[in-house]
Amino acid sequence: MPTTAPTAHALSDVTASDSTLRRFLHGLPGVDAVGLEARAASLGTRSIKTTAKAYAIDLAISMVDLTTLEGADTPGKVRALGAKAVHPDPTDRTTPTTAAVCVYPDMVAVAKEAVAGSGVKVASVATAFPAGRAALDVKLADVRDAVAAGADEIDMVIDRGAFLAGRYLKVYDEIVAVKEACGDSARLKVIFETGELSTYDNIRRASWLGMLAGADFIKTSTGKVAVNATPANTLLMLEAVRDFRAQTGVQVGVKPAGGIRTSKDAIKFLVLVNETAGEDWLDNHWFRFGASSLLNDLLMQRQKLATGRYSGPDYVTVD
Amino acid sequence: MAFEYAPAPESRAIVDIAPSYGLFIDGEFAEAADGKVFKTVSPSTEEVLSEVAQAGAEDVDRAVKAARRAFEKWSALPGSERAKYLFRIARIIQERSRELAVLETLDNGKPIRETRDADLPLVAAHFFYYAGWADKLDHAGFGADPRPLGVAGQVIPWNFPLLMLAWKIAPALATGNTVVLKPAETTPLSALFFADICRQAGLPKGVVNILPGYGDAGAALVAHPDVNKVAFTGSTAVGKEIARTVAGTRKKLTLELGGKGANIVFDDAPIDQAVEGIVNGIFFNQGQVCCAGSRLLVQESIQDELLDSLKRRLSTLRLGDPLDKNTDIGAINSAEQLARITALAEQGEAEGAERWSPACALPESGYWFAPTLFTNVTQAHTIARDEIFGPVLSVLTFRTPDEAVAKANNTQYGLSAGIWTEKGSRILAVANKLRAGVVWSNTFNKFDPTSPFGGYKESGFGREGGRHGLEAYLDV
Numbered sequence: 049m050p051t052t053a054p055t056a057h058a059l060s061d062v063t064a065s066d067s068t069l070r071r072f073l074h075g076l077p078g079v080d081a082v083g084l085e086a087r088a089a090s091l092g093t094r095s096i097k098t099t100a101k102a103y104a105i106d107l108a109i110s111m112v113d114l115t116t117l118e119g120a121d122t123p124g125k126v127r128a129l130g131a132k133a134v135h136p137d138p139t140d141r142t143t144p145t146t147a148a149v150c151v152y153p154d155m156v157a158v159a160k161e162a163v164a165g166s167g168v169k170v171a172s173v174a175t176a177f178p179a180g181r182a183a184l185d186v187k188l189a190d191v192r193d194a195v196a197a198g199a200d201e202i203d204m205v206i207d208r209g210a211f212l213a214g215r216y217l218k219v220y221d222e223i224v225a226v227k228e229a230c231g232d233s234a235r236l237k238v239i240f241e242t243g244e245l246s247t248y249d250n251i252r253r254a255s256w257l258g259m260l261a262g263a264d265f266i267k268t269s270t271g272k273v274a275v276n277a278t279p280a281n282t283l284l285m286l287e288a289v290r291d292f293r294a295q296t297g298v299q300v301g302v303k304p305a306g307g308i309r310t311s312k313d314a315i316k317f318l319v320l321v322n323e324t325a326g327e328d329w330l331d332n333h334w335f336r337f338g339a340s341s342l343l344n345d346l347l348m349q350r351q352k353l354a355t356g357r358y359s360g361p362d363y364v365t366v367d
Numbered sequence: 368m369a370f371e372y373a374p375a376p377e378s379r380a381i382v383d384i385a386p387s388y389g390l391f392i393d394g395e396f397a398e399a400a401d402g403k404v405f406k407t408v409s410p411s412t413e414e415v416l417s418e419v420a421q422a423g424a425e426d427v428d429r430a431v432k433a434a435r436r437a438f439e440k441w442s443a444l445p446g447s448e449r450a451k452y453l454f455r456i457a458r459i460i461q462e463r464s465r466e467l468a469v470l471e472t473l474d475n476g477k478p479i480r481e482t483r484d485a486d487l488p489l490v491a492a493h494f495f496y497y498a499g500w501a502d503k504l505d506h507a508g509f510g511a512d513p514r515p516l517g518v519a520g521q522v523i524p525w526n527f528p529l530l531m532l533a534w535k536i537a538p539a540l541a542t543g544n545t546v547v548l549k550p551a552e553t554t555p556l557s558a559l560f561f562a563d564i565c566r567q568a569g570l571p572k573g574v575v576n577i578l579p580g581y582g583d584a585g586a587a588l589v590a591h592p593d594v595n596k597v598a599f600t601g602s603t604a605v606g607k608e609i610a611r612t613v614a615g616t617r618k619k620l621t622l623e624l625g626g627k628g629a630n631i632v633f634d635d636a637p638i639d640q641a642v643e644g645i646v647n648g649i650f651f652n653q654g655q656v657c658c659a660g661s662r663l664l665v666q667e668s669i670q671d672e673l674l675d676s677l678k679r680r681l682s683t684l685r686l687g688d689p690l691d692k693n694t695d696i697g698a699i700n701s702a703e704q705l706a707r708i709t710a711l712a713e714q715g716e717a718e719g720a721e722r723w724s725p726a727c728a729l730p731e732s733g734y735w736f737a738p739t740l741f742t743n744v745t746q747a748h749t750i751a752r753d754e755i756f757g758p759v760l761s762v763l764t765f766r767t768p769d770e771a772v773a774k775a776n777n778t779q780y781g782l783s784a785g786i787w788t789e790k791g792s793r794i795l796a797v798a799n800k801l802r803a804g805v806v807w808s809n810t811f812n813k814f815d816p817t818s819p820f821g822g823y824k825e826s827g828f829g830r831e832g833g834r835h836g837l838e839a840y841l842d843v
Contacts, residue, residue, distance in 0.1 A: 078789040080809045083640030093480065095375035095692035103370065287639050294675075322370045323683050330370055 130162025276306025305338025621829025781823030
């Protein structure tokens with residue numbers, strides 16, 4: 049699989065200065081909001097049934113970053129989450145494992161132990177999640193802590209204040225520094241908090257900025273604000289990774305997070321992936337769902353496909 | 368494993384197609400006077416759907432007489448009463464929309480996605496819209512108490528059978544006229560179902576008459592001395608014939624004819640959305656759309672980038688069973704039309720344009736044509752001048768806005784055009800210079816009953832839709 053090498057690709061010149069970077073980002077094709085949303089909606093009407101649905105549900109389960117990001121998280125809660133990630137449906141051992149469990153940095157060691165030997169990754173939201181309002185040193189320390197505790201993946205938030213103020217190089221430098229702190233062992237997911245970036249043009253610029261700086265994944269949001277992942281902003285980010293690979297040869301993953309709760313929604317996102325970035329991204333190395341309640345709905349739909357009956361919430365585990 | 372969508376065909380069981388249908392004259396289904404019938408087939412399978420009575424001159428005369436008798440009472444009704452019938456028809460169309468969508472897909476070959484999501488909602492919307500005007504004609508800007516014309520003879524094409532019927536019948540009835548309508552010979556079924564809806568709505572006998580048939584029936588209808596208004600949508604050649612027939616009579620005429628719409632993409636366009644707009648502009652209804660954006664004018668500086676994106680996008684189009692909800696491209700309406708498209712595409716190749724289609728398996732039976740792109744096209748090529756009426760896009764380039772406008776206007780047609788740019792001032796400046804009845808900006812093929820539609824030059828005259836659409840049916 050291609051690996052990300054931030055300085056090696058064809059676009060490394062554009063990050064020479066704040067002004068070259070700004071010129072590049074503002075020279076990206078614009079986004080027509082009406083057209084983008086119409087396209088996302090029309091892909092949402094694809095009808096996925098029978099074998100395609102069974103395939104999509106298993107694929108979606110394997111793409112879930114099972115997440116708990118509460119102030120009230122305890123080791124017990126994280127162990128339960130880990131067990132669920134490894135055996136999402138205890139009544140049916142053919143159920144795929146989820147991609148990862150996603151926790152705060154202080155819970156990484158607990159999570160790591162809970163999923164040991166299963167292939168499930170441990171992701172951690174470092175960098176002063178969710179606001180990102182801390183000094184770079186603090187963010188980097190946060191990342192190093194998580195990596196040292198064994199995190200396989202780091203989910204960082206960008207400094208939205210700097211981005212909205214047009215200080216793109218500052219945002220870029222921070223991502224580069226965090227990527228360096230991840231070392232060779234952890235993949236980096238860069239969270240834009242698309243709801244706060246507010247325009248689609250900004251989301252496209254942020255996507256390119258993140259990819260230029262070496263992101264392994266670009267991710268919509270923290271799940272902590274009013275507007276999180278939507279079909280339209282995910283479609284836009286899929287276009288960005290598709291175009292980035294065409295230009296640089298480097299493949300970057302996409303992770304919509306927050307607000308995806310039903311199998312039906314998840315399948316719509318998979319259709320977006322299939323018809324926008326293409327089937328190369330239909331794999332949990334390149335596409336993830338940041339979600340907590342989605343998994344149970346996927347499991348209930350899976351049980352229904354297997355048994356012909358809809359069993360209800362008591363037939364899947366609470367975390 | 369790739370993501371193979373399982374087939375999800377809409378059920379045919381929802382629509383009950385009778386083995387045979389008559390003409391609808393004076394509120395009754397009747398056989399043709401000379402007993403002639405013809406078969407209507409499903410373009411995607413070549414299966415015979417039904418046998419339909421074929422109208423001749425004598426039937427036209429009967430229908431016009433029925434419409435004339437009905438006109439006396441219908442035109443005397445208060446507008447609010449006519450509105451009640453139209454609202455009732457609109458509601459029945461909504462209630463039966465799934466059935467009608469399946470029927471239209473079977474008879475026409477277009478994908479269920481389009482009949483369900485575009486055609487039927489618009490059909491109902493047109494009846495609702497003109498129902499709203501029926502009691503407000505005094506306030507439509509045509510003077511106090513404008514009068515209806517009388518009997519309207521209407522001839523419609525096969526590309527949007529039910530939608531074209533709605534465009535014709537809704538304003539005619541709202542303004543107090545009565546109607547004799549001839550649907551196309553390849554797509555008569557939805558008009559006959561509409562006849563049934565008229566009965567369901569209790570519409571007085573003779574107000575709407577439907578005569579399935581061929582060109583001879585259309586010619587007889589247009590020439591009938593007791594028809595007061597002729598409305599035609601179809602080819603420019605037939606439109607010219609109709610204009611000659613009607614010339615010198617007191618009949619009022621509107622024509623909606625062919626087109627060769629330019630879709631202009633400037634270098635600052637939102638590329639991904641422009642690609643969607645180009646696809647929607649030429650591959651919607653297999654390109655069998657008079658206002659299709661069949662000439663793509665791309666600014667030279669982004670030609671390569673745009674064509675790469677467009678080709679990649681075309682490779683994701685799904686062609687096949689039109690009843691499958693996942694199908695984007697359905698069947699061509701008839702063997703005759705397929706032959707015409709094939710011949711024009713071959714001529715494009717022979718004249719030196721470069722032809723490209725995505726890898727695309729075509730079903731074994733039925734009439735199919737893969738989405739096709741021609742590059743290296745110039746204004747001098749036949750495929751840049753003649754309307755192809757199929758899924759064939761000709762790509763031309765330009766360097767400056769003036770050149771784009773000059774090339775866009777350099778056509779005998781003038782029905783539609785599109786502009787793609789992020790710059791609002793450019794949209795306004797260019798739109799003002801384009802000689803086309805509809806100019807879309809950063810979108811394409813969007814229709815709405817409130818918006819007038821019609822062309823310049825050989826694309827015809829008169830407007831349908833909106834307040835303007837009333838004028839064609841009023842004595843003003």
